[in-house]
Amino acid sequence: MGSSSYLVSRALWVYVMLVSVSAAESRILLDKEECHLDDLKGLKDFKASIKSDTSGRLETWTGERCCIWDGVSCDNKTGRVNKLYLPGFITSGDAPDQTYMEGWLSPSITLMVSLEVIDLSALSHLTGQIPPQIGFHLPKLRELTLFGNRLSGSLPESIGKLSNLEGLYLHENSFSRSLPSSLGSLKSLRRLYLHTNQFSGAIPESITNLTNMLSLDLHQNSLTGNIPADIGNLQFLEELDLSNNSLSGTIPSSICKLTFISTMYLNTNNLEGEIPFPTIAGQMSALKFLRLQNNRLSGRLPSAFGFLTSLQRVSLSNNQLEGPIPYSLGTLRSLSELYLDGNNFSGQIPSSLGHLSQLLALTISNNMLQEPLPHELSLLLNLQILDLSFNDINLSVIPEWLLGLPSLSQIYLAGCGIRGEIPDYLQKASSSLQVLDLSENHLTGEIPTWFGNLTQIWSLNLSRNSLTSTIPKTITNLGSLTVLDIHSNKLTGTINEVFHIQSRFEGSLTYIDLSDNRFTSGIEQIGRGSQTGIQYLNLSHNHFNGRIPTLIGKLKSVDSLDLSYNELSSQLPISLANAHSLERLKLQKNQITGNIPNQFLNLRRLKELDVSDNLLVGRIPLGKPLSDFPRSTYSGNKGLCGKPLDPCMS
Structure with a gap:
């Protein structure tokens, strides 16, 4: 190596060492130096x-x-605090741990004028308000994360002064009042999450100035008025969620306003030279998720909706939208979920929906759609959930091609005009079927024994038909069954098999409605085996007689129990007082005798009670909740007395 090369290498080595020593000395100096007085006061407060x-x-x-x-970070150059990071979720070992801080948010945090990041999320017990002057004191703030707390008050007008703010996460708190128009000044903002609060009033028009926005989530508030007309200005928006508010008016046409994105040139044999040919897309062509459900939106769905070419999930459920479903929806080839239920859509289901090859969920129930059901839907090979309930499509029979869809696992065909017996070809869907709803049709005949092959099913609803059989014994094979609703039929015999499911599979059923049938036996099985998971049990309007089972108190989770309109003749079992979760107890129109046990005062959660029109006698136990119910709760029992009825004779 030459002397000149050696000298260069040596000089480079010395330079690197000096830089390293200088950096180390800076860190040592930073550690030794005291905190800036304003930062120290802000943190100590x-x-x-x-x-x-x-x-x-x-x-x-x-x-x-x-x-x-x-949780505190400082700038290496200035020594000022630039990050306050104290989220409630922290990692303890390999697992996340939920911690909390009980107290209030000190306004002194605004003394730390170099703060770029504040993360006090999910502390759950943190109260207080956002300091009103926050926008004037924290000019460098890029991220304000306060979600999952108990903060309240309004969003201060000064928030619009935070010109560097990129992320504002205030969801899941108790903020209220109207949104400040100054939000429209946050030109750097990319994500705005204000959902699950109590904000009211209109969405400020100024919010359409936030042209760099990627996500806007205002759902679960009390917002009113129209969606801003120029919402389409947010051309980079990928997620828009305004659901669960009280918004009215139409869906702005600017959401799917056409825009010329390029110009091609078309050469034809009939014309000399080339002519310009524009290509078009929706103005919000980046939009992937659109959620506007549970509002009061009206009018028609814009016909150009199909130009929102990036859409993956659309939910417009439970509004007042009307007119036809646009044929252009069939061009949304990335669409995986489409929810249009609970509106006033009319006309026919467009056959173009059959082109949505990525579609997993299609729910268009509770509209005014008419027959025929387009056969093109048989092309939806990835479809898992289909809900056509309560339309005017008058199926008469379940289309066999529908049951051939290979991925279909949830079928909702309630109120679709289906007649006759349950077809045997329904077994085609048996391997994957999880939900079957054929309620409110005109089904007759038996519940087929092959229902026992639907081993993956967790919800079965055959209510409000004219089925006349007994419950098949094979139903005890349904180990995944959670919801069983067969009320309002003409079913007879015993209900033993239902409770055998509980015993065999350790209490999978949580919702059981066998009411308004002609069952006569099996009620004695209540409480036997593993039935602790039952939350809703309705056996009313049948022909059960004899005693109310003393084991009924084992239903620890039941919150609604209805045995009314039967022929039960025993006394009220004291054990029923052990069902501490009970909120609704209906025993009227039986022949129940004896006293109301004093132990019923232990049913602290009871909100609704009806023991009228029985043969009860004696004094109604004095105290909450029994004394607070109206007279109608106890009427028709000639031997009962005490509050709220007439006083007992001494």
């Missing part, structure tokens, strides 16, 4: 406002070297 910290992080906040405290 924050700690003082917290009564309890289950994470233990604030215990490290001692001395005056705040840059080494847990």
Whole structure:
């Protein structure tokens, strides 16, 4: 190696060492230096406002070297605090751990004027308000994350001064009042999550100025008025969720306004030269998720809706939309979920929906759609959920091609005019069927024994038909069954098999409605085996007689129990007082005798009680909740007395 090369290498080595030493000295100096007085006061005031910290992080906040405290970061050059990171979810070992801080948000955090990131999310017990002057004191703030707490008050107008803000996450709190128009000044904002609060009033028009926005989520508030007309200005928006509010008016045409995105040139044999040919797309062509359900939106769905070419999930459920479903929806080739239920759509289901090859869920129930059901839907080979319930499509029979869809696992055909017996070819869907709803049709005949082959089914609803058989014994094979609703038929015999499911599969059933039939036996099985998971049990309007089972108190999870309109003649079992989850108990129109047990005062959650028109006698136990029910709760029992009835004779 030449001397000149050696000298260059040596000089480079010395330079690197000096830089390393200088950086190390800077870090040591930063550790030794005291915190800026404003930062120190801001942090100490924050700690003082917290009564309890289950994470233990604030215990490290001692001395005056705040840059080494847990959750605090500082700028290496200025030494000022630039990050306050104390989220409730922390990693403990390999598993996430939920911690909380009980206290209030000190306004002194605005003393830390170099803050770029504030993350106090999911502390769950943190109360207080966003400091009103936050926008004037924290000009460098890029991210404000306060979701999952108990913060309240309004969103301050000064928030619009945070010109560098990119992410504002205030969801799952108790913020209220109207949204400030100054939000429209946050030109750097990319994600705005204000959902699950109590905001009211209109969405400010200024929000359409936020042209860099990627996600806008305002769902689950009390917002009113129209969707801003120029919402289409948010051309880069990928997610728009305004659901679960009280918004009215039409869906703005700007959402799917056509825009010329390029110009091609078309050369033809009939014309000399080339002519310009524009290509078009929806103005919000980046939009992937659109959720507007549970509002009061009206009018028609824009015919150009199909130009929103990136859409993957669309939910417009439970509004007042009308007119035909646009044929152009068939061009949304990326669409995986389409929810149009609960509107006033009319006309026919467009055959173009059969082109949505990626579609997993299609729900268009509770509209005014008419027959015929397009055979093109048989092309939806990936479809898992289909809900056509309560339309005017008058199927008469279940289309056999529908049951041949290889991925279909949830079928909802309630109120579709189906007649006759349950067809045997329904077994085609047996291997994957999880939900079957054929309620409110005109089905007759028996419940087929092959229903026992539907081993994956967890919800079966055959209610409001004219089925006349007994419950087949094979139903005990349905180990996944959680919901069984066969009320309002003409079924007879015993209900033993239903409770055998509970015994055999350790209590899978949680919802059982066998009411308004002609069952006569099996009620004695209540409480036997593993039935602790039952939450809803309705056996009313049948022909059960004899005793109310004493084991009924084993239904620890039941919150609604209805045995009314039967021929039960025993006394009220004291064990029923052990069903501490009971909120609704209906025993009227039986022949129940004896006293109301004093132990029923232990049913603290009881909100609805009806023991009228029985043969009960004696004094109604005095105290909550029994004394608070109206007279009608106890009427028709000539031997009963005491509040709320007439006083007992001494």
